[in-house]
Amino acid sequence: RFADWPVNVELLSRFRTKSQTQAALNGIAVGTVDIAIGTHRLLQKDIRFKRLGLLIIDEEHRFGVRQKERLKQLRSEVDILTLTATPIPRTLNFALSGLRDISIIATPPRARLAIKTFVREWNDGLIKEACVREIRRGGQVYFLHNEVQTIEKIEAELNALLPDARIRHAHGQMRERELEGIMRDFYHQRFNILLCTTIIESGIDVPSANTIIINRADKFGLAQLHQLRGRVGRSHHQAFAYMLAPPLKQLTSDAKKRLTAIEALDELGAGFALASQDLEIRGAGELLGESQSGMIDEVGFSMYREFLEHAISSLHKHQDHAYQPADKEAFEINLQVAARFPDDYISDVHVRLIMYKRLSSATDHEQIQNIAAETVDRFGLLPEPGKALFTISELKLHARRLDLKRIEAGPSGAVFEFLENPNINLDRLIELIANNPAQYGMKNSSTFRVRRELHEPQDKFDLLTEIFNILSG
Numbered sequence: 001r002f003a004d005w006p007v008n009v010e011l012l013s014r015f016r017t018k019s020q021t022q023a024a025l026n027g028i029a030v031g032t033v034d035i036a037i038g039t040h041r042l043l044q045k046d047i048r049f050k051r052l053g054l055l056i057i058d059e060e061h062r063f064g065v066r067q068k069e070r071l072k073q074l075r076s077e078v079d080i081l082t083l084t085a086t087p088i089p090r091t092l093n094f095a096l097s098g099l100r101d102i103s104i105i106a107t108p109p110r111a112r113l114a115i116k117t118f119v120r121e122w123n124d125g126l127i128k129e130a131c132v133r134e135i136r137r138g139g140q141v142y143f144l145h146n147e148v149q150t151i152e153k154i155e156a157e158l159n160a161l162l163p164d165a166r167i168r169h170a171h172g173q174m175r176e177r178e179l180e181g182i183m184r185d186f187y188h189q190r191f192n193i194l195l196c197t198t199i200i201e202s203g204i205d206v207p208s209a210n211t212i213i214i215n216r217a218d219k220f221g222l223a224q225l226h227q228l229r230g231r232v233g234r235s236h237h238q239a240f241a242y243m244l245a246p247p248l249k250q251l252t253s254d255a256k257k258r259l260t261a262i263e264a265l266d267e268l269g270a271g272f273a274l275a276s277q278d279l280e281i282r283g284a285g286e287l288l289g290e291s292q293s294g295m296i297d298e299v300g301f302s303m304y305r306e307f308l309e310h311a312i313s314s315l316h317k318h319q320d321h322a323y324q325p326a327d328k329e330a331f332e333i334n335l336q337v338a339a340r341f342p343d344d345y346i347s348d349v350h351v352r353l354i355m356y357k358r359l360s361s362a363t364d365h366e367q368i369q370n371i372a373a374e375t376v377d378r379f380g381l382l383p384e385p386g387k388a389l390f391t392i393s394e395l396k397l398h399a400r401r402l403d404l405k406r407i408e409a410g411p412s413g414a415v416f417e418f419l420e421n422p423n424i425n426l427d428r429l430i431e432l433i434a435n436n437p438a439q440y441g442m443k444n445s446s447t448f449r450v451r452r453e454l455h456e457p458q459d460k461f462d463l464l465t466e467i468f469n470i471l472s473g
Contacts, residue, residue: 012038015176043070052078059202060084060091061223085230085271086223089279108268111236115229117266119217119243119259127213128161130242131193134211135165140186141193142200142212142231146219148173154215155195166191172199201227207235217243217262218255225262226274241266257350332406333396335464337457339388346379359393368393391461398468405446409460416448416467424471432470 010024010033021041027033031050036042040063057063060082082091095102120126134141145154148171155169168191170182179199186194187206194200194209201224212232217225225243233239243263248256265274346352355375362368372390376382382390399407403422408415418424429448433440443449450467454460 007034008032009035009037012036012041014039014041015180040067043067054078055080057082058084059227061086061227062202086226086275089275092275092279112268113233113236113238114267115233115239115241117229117241117243117263119245119263121247122215122244124161126242127158130211130213130240131162131165134240135192137237138208139211139237140189140191140206140209142209143193143195144198144200144212144214144228145195146197146216148197151195151197158193158195162193165193167193167195169195170199171197198224198228200231204231205234206231210235210237210239211242212240213242213244215244216246217259218245218251220258222258222261222274225258226271229262260348331396331400331404333392333399334407335392335409335457335460337388337392337460338385339392340385341375341389342383342385345383345386359389362393362397365394365397368397388457395461395464395468398472399464402468402471407464409454409463411455412453413449413451414454414460414463414467415443416450418446418448420446428470 008027010027012021012024016024024033024036025046025048028036029048029050036049055078057080061084084091087095091100094100131141131143143154143158145151151169151171155167158165158167168182168185170179170186172179174182182194183204185191186209189208198220210232212229214220214225214228220228229241232241243259245251245255245259248259251259261274341352341355346355355371358371359368362371368390372382375386402424403419404416405419406415406417433442439451441449441451448467450463452459452463454463
């Protein structure tokens, strides 16, 4: 691609000869090499850059924290661009927290179709049907089995199951030339089925391969499953991905969540959504340490984000003081109304908790409306308790803007307790009480009371809306 440019480009990888590698290293050190493209070979200590200005890390999720820090040490000031379809939790956390800029490419190539994804148990009939269908339409199949010790045994089973198919296996322990020959033959369609390990996870682009079968998918991470699934569907043909796993009751809780997520989020551009799910499942990791996931379970996602936002805000303002929870967290509302997502509406407990967290973290009307629209789109029309939940969320936002501390409402009326120096129109409040002292009054200097029959949930919602409008002035 750089053939027309007046630049010198060198490649570093284990497939280069010793003399080629040494020539490239010398060119990098003296500055005659303008662009160096390489694998992890670029991280080794014998690399010396004359004037490194831009570092591009493709498939960023394949690098550990130490490796990425080593890249940064190559020069004190260097622009860094990281590319990945599925950022690890730590990297995504950096982006969501504002510590890194993020740009999302969500528009797929023209004529590209979403990959149909299925989570199933091992079944000879299913495997045979999937492979035969792909071969008969002139395509090829990846069969991923990530154990080198038993890969030949699986190959024998596939040969017995599919006697007319041409099957070869490949893994990272093979000699370079042998592996290169197998991949070249597969690209040129000299055999039908490639039985392989995760060696195909990145950088493989075979448009004629449009079915992938992943054995023991429960052993893979969510981002890794998405990367592997992305090896198919790289043309205008409909692609299929089969995730083979033991029965769900035998899987760990996290494995169930991963497989459920990968099966549900199969639309084009789902990488960011999957990475967000991965962040929820595994935790955000450490900002200053080497852990790329974890820790979030200790305090919960919402409180973790609040701690993080406070710390970042303090750093930006050059402040140094202990964390103090926001006043809004002290707000209480009790309307004696059923406000929740029923079990038969959102059956998965984990999904329900995520929706509750998102709703409680919403900071404006538009966010709540977007969550409501998404909920209806995913799960159907809202039941009455669900409608009440969104209504109360809206009322909470209004109440916090008025500096209310507590609201309680029952069949005979409601009580509104304010914080010190509330943001309300005192003249309107005094006028309201003076005009109708039998219905409105002050219980004490910070508590306003309303006497009214409120038997239905809508009666309470209407009262709160009315009072908020008056107090807002």
